[in-house]
Amino acid sequence: MTQARLSKxxxxxxxxxxxxxxxxxxLKAEPLARALNTTKGSFYWHFRDVPAFHKYMLAHWEDEALTGLIAEIESQSSPHTALQKFVHxxxxxxxxxxxxxxxxxxxxPxxxxxxxxxxxxxxxxxALLKRAGVSNPDIAQALYAAAIGQQLLPISAQAKSKSTLDTLVDLILALR
Structure with missing residues (x-):
């Protein structure tokens, strides 16, 4: 039985x-090839070298981290739920x-x-906050920093992060 050819x-x-x-x-050819149960040759078929692989990874992440995020948020029906989805x-x-x-x-890089x-x-x-009636750009930076900071909390505290961030969004919208 032959293994299916791996894609980029x-x-x-x-x-x-x-x-x-x-x-x-x-993020090197050898450990990745081992993890995929294949040879390094397959890696080099798709990527000139490891730095080129890193560039492809970053390009993929950049697209998902912005375009993918926005697509998920724009499907929300209200500014309030869009803000909650964003911070989550x-x-x-x-x-x-x-x-x-x-x-x-x-x-x-x-x-x-x-x-x-x-x-x-x-x-x-x-822009989301502005749609919700909040125009102070410092609020966006503070809310973004709070969302990133939640990632750094111990696992036990992360369970509460969703409700904590929801409370912060509610507070911001109540003060507009």
Whole structure:
């Protein structure tokens, strides 16, 4: 029985799994090939080298972290539920972004991509708040920082993060 040929997306998905489980040091051809039960040749068929693989991973993450996030939020029926959905998605500790944040500590290109996404997300959040009648841009930055901060809390405290962030959204909207 022959194994199905791996796609570029298979390698990128494996890269994100490895990044989340083992950190940036796992983003190399050899450990990824082992995890996928294949040869490094398959990796190099799709990517010129490891830095090229990293660029593809970042491009995929950037698209998902902004376009994917916005698509999920725009389906909400009210500004209130859109704001809640935004903070819940940003605060999610099980997503890829916390691993990207850790990777950014040691990789300047990742740090630059992260800064661009954070800036774009804050602008989008400011627009969501404006639709809800809140025009102070400092509120967007504070709410975004609170959502990111929730990722850093111990697991036991993260269980309350959804209701804590909902309370913060409710408070912001009550004060408009």
């Amino acid at each position: 997306q298979d390698w990128i998905s494996a890269g994100f799994s490895a990044l989340q489980a083992n950190g940036p040091s796992a 998605l940003v605060a999610d500790p099980s997503g890829t972004t916390p691993a990207i944040r850790a990777w950014a500590q040691s990789a300047p 990742v740090a630059q991509a992260l800064a661009e996404i954070d800036s774009a997300r804050q602008k989008y959040l400011a």
